[in-house]
Amino acid sequence: MTTQQRAPLDHSLHRNLTVIRKAIGTSGDIIIREFQAGRSGEVPAAIIYADGLADANAIQSMVLRPLMLADMPLGIGQIPLASRAKEHIVYIGDVEEITDLESLYKAFLTGNSVLLFEGDQTALSLDTKGWKERSVDEPSTQNVIRGPKEAFTETLKTNIGLLRRRIKSTTMQVEYKTVGRLTQTDLAIVYMDGIVADEVLNEVRHRLSLIDIDAIFESGNIEEFIQEEQLTYFPTVFNTERPDVVAAGLVEGRVAIIVDGTPFVLLVPALFIQFLQSPDDYYQRADIGSILRTLRLVALFIAMLAPAAFIAITSFHQEMLPSSLLISIAASRSGVPFPVFVEALIMEITFELLREAGLRMPKAIGQAISIVGALVLGEAAVQAGLVSPGMVIIVSLTAITTFVIPYSSLAVPIRLLRFSLMGLAAMFGLYGIFVGLTYVILHLNTLRSFGVPYLKPYAPFIMADQKDGVWFRAPIWKMLKRPLSLVNRNQTRQRPPVPKPSGKE
Amino acid sequence: MEQGRIGNLQFTVLAGLFTIGDTVLFVPALIASEALKDAWLSAILALLVGLGIIVFYTVLQRKFPAMTLVEILRQLLGSRVGGFVSLLYVFGFLLLIASTLLREVGDFMETQILPNTPIHVVYMLFLVIVVRAVRGGIETIGRTAEISAPWVMLMLMLLILFVLPESRIARVEPVLYGGIKPVVRGSIIFIAVPFLELAAMYMIFPYVESAERIRRNFLVGCAIGGVLLCLVTFLSLTTFGAVMTKDAIYPSYLLAKKIQLGEFLQRIEALMAIIWLFSIYFKLTTCFYGICLGTAQAMGLKEYKPLAFPMAMILIVFSDLIAPNIIAFFAINQVYVLATGTFAIALPLFLLLVARFRGSALGGKSGG
Numbered sequence: 001m002t003t004q005q006r007a008p009l010d011h012s013l014h015r016n017l018t019v020i021r022k023a024i025g026t027s028g029d030i031i032i033r034e035f036q037a038g039r040s041g042e043v044p045a046a047i048i049y050a051d052g053l054a055d056a057n058a059i060q061s062m063v064l065r066p067l068m069l070a071d072m073p074l075g076i077g078q079i080p081l082a083s084r085a086k087e088h089i090v091y092i093g094d095v096e097e098i099t100d101l102e103s104l105y106k107a108f109l110t111g112n113s114v115l116l117f118e119g120d121q122t123a124l125s126l127d128t129k130g131w132k133e134r135s136v137d138e139p140s141t142q143n144v145i146r147g148p149k150e151a152f153t154e155t156l157k158t159n160i161g162l163l164r165r166r167i168k169s170t171t172m173q174v175e176y177k178t179v180g181r182l183t184q185t186d187l188a189i190v191y192m193d194g195i196v197a198d199e200v201l202n203e204v205r206h207r208l209s210l211i212d213i214d215a216i217f218e219s220g221n222i223e224e225f226i227q228e229e230q231l232t233y234f235p236t237v238f239n240t241e242r243p244d245v246v247a248a249g250l251v252e253g254r255v256a257i258i259v260d261g262t263p264f265v266l267l268v269p270a271l272f273i274q275f276l277q278s279p280d281d282y283y284q285r286a287d288i289g290s291i292l293r294t295l296r297l298v299a300l301f302i303a304m305l306a307p308a309a310f311i312a313i314t315s316f317h318q319e320m321l322p323s324s325l326l327i328s329i330a331a332s333r334s335g336v337p338f339p340v341f342v343e344a345l346i347m348e349i350t351f352e353l354l355r356e357a358g359l360r361m362p363k364a365i366g367q368a369i370s371i372v373g374a375l376v377l378g379e380a381a382v383q384a385g386l387v388s389p390g391m392v393i394i395v396s397l398t399a400i401t402t403f404v405i406p407y408s409s410l411a412v413p414i415r416l417l418r419f420s421l422m423g424l425a426a427m428f429g430l431y432g433i434f435v436g437l438t439y440v441i442l443h444l445n446t447l448r449s450f451g452v453p454y455l456k457p458y459a460p461f462i463m464a465d466q467k468d469g470v471w472f473r474a475p476i477w478k479m480l481k482r483p484l485s486l487v488n489r490n491q492t493r494q495r496p497p498v499p500k501p502s503g504k505e
Numbered sequence: 506m507e508q509g510r511i512g513n514l515q516f517t518v519l520a521g522l523f524t525i526g527d528t529v530l531f532v533p534a535l536i537a538s539e540a541l542k543d544a545w546l547s548a549i550l551a552l553l554v555g556l557g558i559i560v561f562y563t564v565l566q567r568k569f570p571a572m573t574l575v576e577i578l579r580q581l582l583g584s585r586v587g588g589f590v591s592l593l594y595v596f597g598f599l600l601l602i603a604s605t606l607l608r609e610v611g612d613f614m615e616t617q618i619l620p621n622t623p624i625h626v627v628y629m630l631f632l633v634i635v636v637r638a639v640r641g642g643i644e645t646i647g648r649t650a651e652i653s654a655p656w657v658m659l660m661l662m663l664l665i666l667f668v669l670p671e672s673r674i675a676r677v678e679p680v681l682y683g684g685i686k687p688v689v690r691g692s693i694i695f696i697a698v699p700f701l702e703l704a705a706m707y708m709i710f711p712y713v714e715s716a717e718r719i720r721r722n723f724l725v726g727c728a729i730g731g732v733l734l735c736l737v738t739f740l741s742l743t744t745f746g747a748v749m750t751k752d753a754i755y756p757s758y759l760l761a762k763k764i765q766l767g768e769f770l771q772r773i774e775a776l777m778a779i780i781w782l783f784s785i786y787f788k789l790t791t792c793f794y795g796i797c798l799g800t801a802q803a804m805g806l807k808e809y810k811p812l813a814f815p816m817a818m819i820l821i822v823f824s825d826l827i828a829p830n831i832i833a834f835f836a837i838n839q840v841y842v843l844a845t846g847t848f849a850i851a852l853p854l855f856l857l858l859v860a861r862f863r864g865s866a867l868g869g870k871s872g873g
Contacts, residue, residue: 074619177659316619319772430632430775431614434782436635438649446641459648460512 055130233413316429341426511647524577524730555700708795805834
């Protein structure tokens with residue numbers, strides 16, 4: 001919406017309505033209801049709202065009814081009717097006065113209802129939003145064993161409410177913005193005042209202000225605009241549908257960007273290790289959490305390297321295998337017509353196809369896919385002599401470990417890298433894997449997320465942040481400071497002494 | 506020209522990896538060919554002398570904390586003469602080290618792991634990651650070293666631990682059988698290979714966060730690397746005896762072949778090769794970074810990163826030219842100490858003298 005050409009409203013209700021009707025055109029969902037306000041019906045007035053966005057019941061009982069039964073003398077042109085109505089008559093909490101057509105359109109297009117009076121240049125925008133929305137549900141992707149079961153919804157207000165319920169502090173600040181020339185998508189920047197680093201916050205504001213596009217439908221659109229490095233597989237913006245994760249991120253000094261219309265909230269700056277930390281690491285005992293994290297790290301390496309290592313060892317470094325194992329692998333591969341790399345490629349691509357198909361299938365057919373997949377991948381391919389049983393094991397292993405990575409935005413680059421590493425391993429054996437992995441590490445080291453080096457706190461190494469790392473989590477009472485990787489002021493999280501049972505030395 | 510800075514830990518790690526470098530792969534053999542059973546004494550002697558040389562390097566660094574060697578040369582000798590000497594340092598010293606390193610990777614891969622792959626493909630693949638690192642700048646190099654160092658350490662420790670059961674002290678007895686002379690002769694090559702080559706670090710000194718702690722961190726890094734080298738030398742001697750150690754081209758690779766744990770963990774030398782692949786990689790990257798940065802500074806260019814790709818091509822050719830075959834390649838070692846000593850000892854010494862005589866006029870301490 002451009003600010004230059006704000007057409008003011010007219011005195012005459014009739015002329016206003018003519019202009020508005022012309023702008024609406026044929027849209028049948030915008031309802032213009034003309035009526036006579038006041039008990040004796042002395043003031044012509046009109047209310048405009050969008051059917052399906054505004055709550056018709058609320059409009060009837062909270063706006064129309066009191067206006068029509070109003071006792072007060074309403075004289076045309078003598079007193080500001082709109083402000084009188086706002087102060088004394090309508091029963092709506094959030095009421096705004098508007099004086100130009102542009103904000104009037106925006107008001108009823110976002111679900112508010114607009115109240116116009118004859119002889120008044122000011123209209124009222126009443127918050128009567130009441131569309132059908134999905135209720136707060138369990139997260140569909142990021143599940144935990146222990147921890148809150150709530151997930152964000154598609155409605156911005158509900159989502160901010162979910163955050164407020166977790167952080168009851170006035171220092172939690174919410175800044176609204178609108179992006180998208182046509183979609184007018186609302187988004188909110190949420191941060192903790194006094195914890196967040198100003199550079200990060202200003203950078204977020206700056207990058208968001210540069211977005212000029214017709215439509216924003218999902219936070220993924222925003223993510224592409226604000227990420228630093230475009231030429232990378234790796235996500236430098238974190239996304240989650242869990243309010244507890246966002247709340248924890250805010251308290252650590254991160255900035256959340258909530259986009260209306262999607263349950264996925266963005267969190268910046270994002271570090272690599274974040275994508276390997278599941279929220280229930282913090283809700284379970286520290287030692288269990290640490291073990292699970294180590295397991296996840298192992299899974300990451302298996303997911304990335306298992307087929308590549310299998311190819312490298314069977315085609316270049318056979319001496320690394322014990323003789324008996326080597327013989328059984330050779331025996332199982334004896335009927336297979338392809339080199340091990342092609343065999344691995346066929347199986348991996350088949351699996352990726354099955355996975356993609358399983359996602360897109362209607363739920364009812366999903367079962368069928370898994371049966372076909374298990375039969376094709378497991379039984380038939382081996383019996384037909386197309387692949388060796390060893391390869392089936394390797395591919396299943398990578399499939400399982402890929403799902404261990406808690407955030408799919410990291411699982412995707414790992415899946416892609418798997419194929420490149422397989423190619424390198426097929427050509428150069430372990431040397432190829434060495435070069436490939438080093439290249440990935442180099443690449444990760446050039447990445448930054450809102451100015452923060454991506455591999456912090458490992459490179460640059462920060463001793464204090466090792467207490468909440470990629471394979472270890474210290475007990476909560478040990479975490480005295482907020483992560484030094486992110487915040488440079490107000491680092492104190494808690495003050496010793498930590499609670500201990502009383503009466504014991 | 507270089508905006509990035511590396512932390513103290515990153516510098517220490519880089520110094521340690523540089524010290525381990527290619528030394529770990531073949532130096533035990535070179536020392537043993539001179540000092541036989543007493544090669545481990547040579548190693549310790551070399552380490553002590555080497556640490557002295559490190560302190561010597563930091564004398565010049567402390568005088569000009571904000572400058573690379575090339576910048577010091579240009580300031581003290583003027584841009585023409587200084588630039589010329591700088592190019593000698595870059596192409597006569599850094600490029601020499603870099604090309605021997607690349608050649609070693611190629612030869613090692615060719616003879617031990619990938620006999621059927623053309624050597625130039627091995628070169629190119631290695632240079633892909635070297636060029637990528639230099640184009641990322643000193644910060645990328647430092648951080649990558651920081652992440653890789655624990656793995657190198659871990660693997661080296663595992664190597665030492667797993668081979669320990671095979672070692673017999675009797676194989677190095679009697680101590681000092683041939684007298685002190687072979688020990689000193691043996692230590693010379695060990696001084697030259699990591700410690701004189703460490704003069705390449707002159708190109709990254711000004712980009713370390715706290716200049717005053719460089720001496721300490723440099724010493725710590727090199728001492729850790731040096732001690733590990735001494736351990737590997739000692740282990741080769743006590744595992745294989747002097748004769749087999751000196752005849753082996755890659756004694757530590759031979760050590761890795763000895764690893765046997767239970768029935769299944771055996772012949773993991775290809776995995777252990779990651780130790781020296783990583784350490785050679787960081788040594789080569791540091792030198793290569795010096796080559797690109799030094800050339801740019803000597804010629805007064807604005808940017809060094811565009812030089813990385815052409816320099817890599819030059820490096821491939823140089824690695825081919827440096828020696829016709831692996832035997833000739835090892836013959837270089839007889840004069841190697843003189844070649845490196847010229848730039849590592851004589852040049853800084855000369856600069857210190859010049860700085861002393863022209864000292865106050867230039868305001869040496871304030872640097873550039």
